[in-house]
């Protein structure tokens with residue numbers, strides 16, 4: 001584990017507001033896309049550029065896709081316990097053309113929405129059927145929440161209609177890109193704790209694990225189908241503290257979480273949740289011992305140019321540039 005700290009970083013780099021682009025086809029309240037460039041800087045600062053990057057609670061996996069497409073890591077692991085989310089990632093990676101064809105031909109209306117909802121409860125649904133249903137509901141429901149209700153309401157009387165987030169051409173392009181990089185994407189469907197106990201210890205040593213568990217407070221309001229109680233969060237913190245690979249954990253900033261990760265370095269930042277309201281919350285990220293934490297004032301506001309510039313100052317090696325592998 002490198003112990004060197006970057007020396008001459010400027011206190012206030014000249015940030016532009018732009019952050020990582022939207023690469024994920026899925027919408028997530030509190031999605032971490034805005035941390036992607038910071039995570040790239042963490043990888044560079046720790047000489048982890050040919051590492052594997054692991055998202056244990058992947059959701060939309062915006063950070064993973066950004067790091068992969070930017071060639072910052074060799075391989076990404078996308079883990080999510082939700083069967084629908086898992087089916088979506090498998091479909092996007094392995095059945096790209098079929099999924100895109102379903103999207104191209106999809107009717108965006110109430111009848112189709114009802115049909116896609118029924119598929120969620122059908123235990124005989126095939127992987128592409130379930131993956132497409134999850135994608136469809138994620139793009140047509142409020143805040144992307146599967147049980148969140150239709151954008152614009154059932155009568156579609158609002159200015160925003162259910163097609164407001166369903167730009168087919170753009171979404172198909174995002175999915176085709178995932179298909180092209182399939183040889184460098186691993187998909188898992190394990191409970192986070194089980195992943196930490198069984199898969200994490202067998203990962204290559206040069207791996208960075210990122211955990212974005214269900215929120216401590218918001219999680220209890222059932223934002224997602226799966227949520228954690230206080231004892232689950234405590235168990236995760238115990239497992240994380242035993243990891244033999246570098247890690248980053250992010251959470252809503254609460255005293256209980258601060259207590260669980262006491263002793264680890266913490267960085268706070270603002271993030272906007274579009275679930276229920278457009279309220280911006282404070283989050284906190286914790287870092288494993290020995291990991292160099294780039295000292296930037298706001299980790300959500302770095303641009304790729306900032307990453308390159310700060311990396312040069314840190315004496316980090318250039319990116320991999322392995323490129324995507326066309327496989328379908």
Ligand SMILES: C[S@@+](CC[C@H](N)C(=O)[O-])C[C@H]1O[C@@H](n2cnc3c(N)ncnc32)[C@H](O)[C@@H]1O
Nearest residue numbers: 028031032057059060061081082191192212226
């Ligand atoms: C906070 S979201 C992650 C958002 C993600 N970081 C992003 O940027 O899109 C939480 C995700 O964790 C998944 N999840 C919830 N409980 C889980 C568990 N016990 N194990 C693995 N995944 C879980 C949910 O299905 C959801 O997709």
